[in-house]
Every structure is written in C-alpha cells, then in structure tokens.
Amino acid sequence: MAIKDITLGQYFPGESIVHRLDPRTKILGTFVFLVTLFLVNRFAGFALSAAFIAGVIALSGVPVKFMIRGLRPILFLIVFSTILNLFVTAGTPIVQFGPLTITEEGVYRAAFMALRLMLLIFGSSLLTLVTKPITLTDGIERLMSPLNIVKLPSHELAMMMTIALRFIPTLLDETDKIMKAQTARGADFESGNLFRRAKGLIPLLVPLFVSAFRIAGDLAMAMEARCYRGGKGRTRMNGMAFSGRDAGALCVLVAYFAATIYLRTMGG
C-alpha cells in the first residue's frame, strides 16, 4: 500500500451540526448504534438502523460516495462471508449447483450478516469522518476522567494517544524511507516463506527503532524544558461543553434505542 493511499484519521472537514456535536455525544452515539446492530433480530430492525444512519450521514454532509469508499477494504470479507453463508447454511433448498445447495435460510442469513457488517462499517467510520482525531482523544479523556478515582491516569493516557497520533505520519514516512534505502542496499522484503519474510523485516525495524527512540528522547526533553507537569491544573484552549444540540441528539438517540428494543421484542 502506498503511503498516499492511507487516509489518516479520514476526517472530512465540515461545519454541519454533526461535526459541531460534542465528541462525547458522538462517541456515545456510535457506541449505542453499534450495540443496537447486535440487538436487531429481524430486517425491520436493520431498516430502522439504516434510516437512522442515513439521516445522520445526510445531516453531516459527508458525501455518500465517501462512505461507500470506506466499504472497499472490507468488500472481500463481505463477499466471502455472503458466499459461505449462502452455501453452508442448512435448510430448505432453493437452487442446486452440483454438490452445492443454496437454502432459504442461507439467503436470509447471508443478507442479514452482510447488512449488519455494512452498517457496522458505516457507523464506526462516520465517527472518525466527522471528528478530528485530536478532538476524539480529548473526548476519550473526558469520558475516562471518572476512572481517575481508581487511579487510572486519564490525562496521561489521552496525552500519550495525542502524541502517538501526531507521530504516525512522521513514522510512516520514516518507515517508507528506510524500506527504500534498505532495498537499495539489497534487503529483500518480498521472497521466502512467511517466517523468512517476517525475519527479513529486521533491517527495517532496527533503524526505525533507533530513529523513533531518538525522537522520543528529544520530545521528552522539550516537554520537560517547557515545564510539562501532567494534567493537574491544566487548562484548555478550546473547552468542551454540552449544548442544546447535544441534548437534542441524545434524545434522538434514546428514541432510536427504544424503537430498536421495541422492534426486537414486540414488533411483527
């Protein structure tokens, strides 16, 4: 995979109401949506989930083709799972191709699983499409802050995640450079069995480690020089606050969750 093909963070800039929601609302919303996908036990439930996610996508202004593009990497899994479910599930036969039989139950299960998988991908990719990675880690920090009671250092964890995120593109670039340099020196990353190939990556990883730990040392020194003292008493440039639209979004979420439960237990 070429480095340019990696859409880091996949953030789709915008000013929509979904973009402007508090990251905590978005994380919570994604979590509830993903949970509901596993509560659904009939197609009517998926229709509701699809309508809900379609509504959120429309509000977010993220182009549909952008969302569909997110399915591309997992297309193989969807096709593989559909084909296997079609032929492996036992039940009432519909069509027969030699030893292979497609059953009524197989068609139902294949469609059910493919739909769930697609909605799963739509739901989780939408979160990163409408939330900047840094905002996302800020949201995670605030959501984890009650865990400070059990001595979980939420600030340090979020800070670490932010730094990690910042360095991914730098190290991607560095890895690519070292890979090319070592290939030019005769390193072989592509032949032999899997064990040999894995071992062949040592000439890549060793210089990468040296470079990465040098970066870490420099950054730690810079932070110390700027009197970094951890999370206590630290203020933010952009504060986080629940607004009316967050309350509205949470109400819609509760209604959606209740409707899913209703369809699961009582719906026809």
Next chain:
Amino acid sequence: MKEKVKAQYMVQAAVIGSLYAAITLLLAPLSYGVMQVRVSEALVVLSMFTPAAIPGLGAGCFFANLLGPGGFIDAAIGSIATVIGAIGTYRLRNAFYAAPMATVASNAVIVGWMLYYFYAVPLPLVSCMLWVGLGELIACYGLGIPLARFLQSRRGDIGL
C-alpha cells in the same frame, strides 16, 4: 526528576504506539482479517524491556484498527487484546522464549472471538482463533524473537 521520568515514559509509550500503527498501516491489507500476519505485533517484545510498551501498544493498536477496515469495534476489542497480551509478555519477561506466547494466546482468543462474533466470519470459532494465532506466532516468533535478541544486546544504544 519525577516529572521528567513521567514525560519520558509517556513519550516512549506514544512513539511505540506510532510505530505499531505505522507498520500496521504500511503492511495492510496483510495486517487485517482472519488470515492476518500483523508484523507490528512483533513490537510486543518491547514490553520485555519497558512497561511503557503496554499502553503504547494499546494506543497503537487502537489507532491502527480505527483507521483500518474494522472500525471502532476492532479498535476497542483489538486494543484490549493487545494490552492483555503486552501485560502477559511483561510479566513473563524473564522467560525469554515463553514471553511472546502471552500475546499470541490473548490475540488468538480475543480477536478470533471478535471476528467470529462481531464480523460474522463464517468459520468455526476455533478455526478463527487458530488462524489469528498462527499469524501472531509468525509475527512474534519469526520476527519478535530475533528483534528481542538484538534489543538485548544493544539496549543502551537505543535508549530502552
């Protein structure tokens, strides 16, 4: 002094996380799916040398999976599996050859279960676990052990 150690620990963890995510993304699609060989899992041997690797690998796995095809569920469950594996490897750090086994086992069981249950991979649960375990075995022992041997001899130079 305490603050310096804290910043150093945090930055080291962050850089390990970035390394994990960068290698995973660069070697995709081999890094995702049932028949995956996630080369970056070899980095788990770092937890034999520094506990900073535990949160670092967790964060790295979180981002790599979040940016991968599996999305949020893969990110949440995958990083839990990696953290558990890294803790096990850290605890077993004195048993050189056995230590990475904790990561192999944790990922095989948790990621295998996740692929079976959440992603509906149409293979029996045990097969899902075995496939993931095999990929982990290749990464952790094919690359991880030679890497750990190198790190053991050059620990001071690298700053671990």
